[in-house]
Amino acid sequence: MNVDIIITNAFVLTMEGKGVGMMEDGAVAIKDNLIEAVGRSEDIKQSYSAAEEIDATGKLVMPGLIDAHIHTGLAIVRGVSQDINNWMQEGNWPFMKHVSADHHQKGSMMNIIEGVKVGTTTFCDYDSHMNDIVPNYAKIGARARVAELINEIPADIGDIPVGELYPFHAEIGDRKLQNNIRLLEQWHGAENGRITCMLGPHGPDMMSRELLKEVQALAEKYDTNVHMHVAQGDREIEQMVKRYGKRSIPFLDEIGYLNERLLAVHLTEATKEETELVAKRGAAMINCSGSIGIIDGIVPPLHEFIEAGGSAALGSDQAPGNNCNNMFNEMKFAAILNKVKHTDPAMFPAHLALRLVTIDAAEAVGLGEEVGSLKAGKKADLLIVDLAEPSLSPVITSPIRNIVPNLVYSAKGSEVEAVMVDGQFIMRERRLQTVDETNELQAAQAAAREISQSAECTIHPESVLLKRMEAGEL
Amino acid sequence: MNVDIIITNAFVLTMEGKGVGMMEDGAVAIKDNLIEAVGRSEDIKQSYSAAEEIDATGKLVMPGLIDAHIHTGLAIVRGVSQDINNWMQEGNWPFMKHVSADHHQKGSMMNIIEGVKVGTTTFCDYDSHMNDIVPNYAKIGARARVAELINEIPADIGDIPVGELYPFHAEIGDRKLQNNIRLLEQWHGAENGRITCMLGPHGPDMMSRELLKEVQALAEKYDTNVHMHVAQGDREIEQMVKRYGKRSIPFLDEIGYLNERLLAVHLTEATKEETELVAKRGAAMINCSGSIGIIDGIVPPLHEFIEAGGSAALGSDQAPGNNCNNMFNEMKFAAILNKVKHTDPAMFPAHLALRLVTIDAAEAVGLGEEVGSLKAGKKADLLIVDLAEPSLSPVITSPIRNIVPNLVYSAKGSEVEAVMVDGQFIMRERRLQTVDETNELQAAQAAAREISQSAECTIHPESVLLKRMEAGEL
16 A cells, blocks of 8 residues: 555554563554554564655654643743742743734744744643734644633733732633634634644633633533643632632632543642642643642642542643743653652553653543554554664663653653654754744844833832842853 | 853853852853853953853753762663562563673663653663763763662563572672772773762662671772662562561661762662651762652652752653653652652742752762852853743743743753753754764664664563553554
8 A cells, every 4th residue: 555654663552451561673664644554563564555654763662742731822931930939920920021913923832842842742732822822833834633711801910919909800801712613613623633722711810700611601512621720829729718708629610610521731739639629530640740839849649630530731821930831851850759748659650651642631621532552543653763873772672672762761852853743754864844043032032132121111110130130050 | 361262141040058059040161071150241341251152041051960879781671671569579670680891881882871861861870880981971071970889689670580599699799899999999080080980789688788888998998979779679678577677777777878978869768767867968869850750659758858958960861761761751750659659839930950960969979069050169060041942931030930830840941952061062953973973872772682682582371561562552
């Protein structure tokens, strides 16, 4: 049978079955945008003739990685807000208040390039200005499952003192809801199905109960997911208790929000009982280890959620919090932070971390039929990883195979040499094929310069970070 | 004045002063193996003429990184022993018992290449067979401060049941001590001072009090440091209590071991009082966050040690424990693990992590006069880092500079594009200049294959890891 591409002589990490589905001397055949077959090299070579055969001796072929929670636009202010309390208001806000839709778009482009270069093929992007950002995915050729942030709070929310109840403005909520609907109408299923959309309520504390219900009805109508921050911080919990006399998760349960459509992001402040309730109701948990570790110094209850039978995935969150958007980083942090939280090195083994960015992630975000494993009929989203890089050397296959532990605990992401999405190589030999990286990064740099100049006038003279600048620590 | 090289138009992170000593539009002049001057680009260009001028616009020049604790030879069995309890005996030992001096040498070469590619210029290598390993440093051109492991326990120590007191054999101790002396005689100050040696007692539990004292006398004689595991695990503490009725640190204090010559590695099991005692006595603490997180699920008391006024440095430890040997990884883990240990995002700021792999590390390991910062008269050990990589973009300089947080929390190590040691570029355009990387990695791969074949016959059929293989998790 004729196919477009066969990749042969590889270690193939299919992520099928209960473990990692490793196949030594494996091959993958790709036709159009689909995986035609996965099997032993010899069998695939006999059964298929291809326009291009790639000899992947000494390399690993694996599913593309899924970043289940990212705000790509915010990468434009990466690194201005670390090592402080009250990260959002103290650190980010002096910059964020000057970030325009155009800045978001440029930051997003830079951030998607960053992700693709370290093997991310699916981005669950959750941001304001998503209608401006989503063309980046069309251009780069990555898979995206996007949501427009919906809330009812004014743009100067960062200036509202901590402890004060947020004001809700119905017209703001309506405008943002309309933006999310426009996104769904224009992009849901676009680019040969590569781009799909979700609803994006910002958090249970940032909008009225009525608007939350309206969002849920739309998720039913469009048969898609609701992507939402849940129990993401003590400020959210305080707002909920002040407004409704209930913490976030009991409130959401009461209004019927905890169900299989919901991607509950963070759960940083969830109690054990609340965590188990979310799992029991069938909502997915999205865990952002790097970001919550840096911003809050907390390890969210991911282990507890999985133990309770929940469906989970990892996300890299925003660059000004986590600094990097690299799912290899997230695998490693999820595993190690859970080990130290429970003082148990046997906990959270490498294969679990790998599942949480591939097959388990695909199922959690509603793409389980399409991506997350290498299997005939699924979309051809895959990586070629060079196992001859020092960080992955030597390769040992017997009596213990060392590839999976090394992928999780040693790989930096730069070992990924080629990235295919929907049957097309969007990166080869570590260079993006669809955009000019240098031009895009320079555009982001110019945008950051504009924001920086505006922030000079508005940063508070008593800012902890300014003092750190003066002390020569930055 | 004529110099050999000037690097201009760079961000220069000098690591001088109390913070990071950042200089924008800076330059460095290098003559022979020394830094001749550091200053503003304009001034350096006016004052020096150089055989080679490197325009580092958009790049960062910073001191080479110091890995204060690494066992490079053991990298030959990277990744065979993760996610289990009793890591050493259950996971490593079935492989380690087949590792020869030749295998050590080849694993070491691979591991040093890995480190150099991510910016490590100084390796405090602590391993058996060091006399066989040290020529690798001569060949690659990296700086090394090495020690031969000294203990009095038989080679089949991995077979001794947990809980049983180790037997000591004086003839083993003597042979290993003589190896360390031979190392000192042949290599201390070799290669233009690039290679120096320390004494390497394996741990207070692995040798007699008499041999420990003999080692200490030799450290005085050679005027160098003692590099030793201290309070590295519960097994060590059990041995000490059983043998001497004392925990490691009180025992070492009693025999006068806690002083400025000592590099006390790990302190995993040290109590608060013990930690403070080590700091007070002037010994340095070497902290290996990644390794101890994976092997033990523990965050060692580094923050507490620094608070007590101690001098500290970071190390990457052995690849079969930590999997990777990358000081960018260690900076990030040290910062985030200490934040989550104390639930405090403001703790352990980025500049502290950076100091612990540069200037503070140099002082801790006894090289403070030579390396660790960029300053006229110090050895020219430096990195050129590409700030235009997506992970370090955009560069923001005002009102808050984002370079240091991004180096610590976002850089993978692959952003390092050139590495200079002792005035020579040993890596340029990300390729080693002194050895053929491909050949060296292939030699390590062949060695690993031999070990793997031997391990097939000796791995315990009830091994947890074998069961994980059977379950398809590896």
